[in-house]
Amino acid sequence: MTSSSGSVPKGIFISQRSYALQILEDFGYLGCKPTSTPMEPNLKLTQESSDILDNPQFYRCIIGKLQYLTITRPDLFYSFNKLSQFLSASRVPHLKASQRLLQYVKESSGLGIFFSANSDVKLKAYMDSDWGAYQGTRRSTTGFYVFLGNSLISWKSKKHQTISRSSAEA
Incomplete structure (x- = not known):
């Protein structure tokens, strides 16, 4: 690389x-x-x-x-x-x-x-959620990614326990 x-x-x-x-x-x-x-x-x-x-x-x-x-x-x-x-x-x-x-x-x-030695020490996080995308239960899933500079340091995805009635709830 x-x-x-x-x-x-x-x-x-x-x-x-x-x-x-x-x-x-x-x-x-x-x-x-x-x-x-x-x-x-x-x-x-x-x-x-x-x-x-x-x-x-x-x-x-x-x-x-x-x-x-x-x-x-x-x-x-x-x-x-x-x-x-x-x-x-x-x-x-x-x-x-x-x-x-x-x-x-x-x-x-x-x-x-890859964890770059030259990237800025700046914390960035991104999150997204789908609204009832799983057809079986209509439960939503939320996920996030956290970067330190350009290096990904954490990520997670979780299916909600409850059913959301709108995309704002999800």
């Missing part, structure tokens, strides 16, 4: 490349066809979409291993969050979506977080 002036940027890069490759090997996806996006656009996952998996342990194991990977991979967080909502009753579309996420991990195994 080089900056616009051609010099190598100063800072710390944290990556879990070896762990990502180990996950792929554990599930037999080391030789899979990579994909450039973690989830199909406009994919609607529901609790009632199809038959329940015969072996939900496999799906749970994939999600469990990906959870640790999200520590240094915020690009996986949205897809991981969506897929982790179906751990109690996982179905075929959920498994297929998790397999696509593994294909994305194959494509992007070297990604991580």
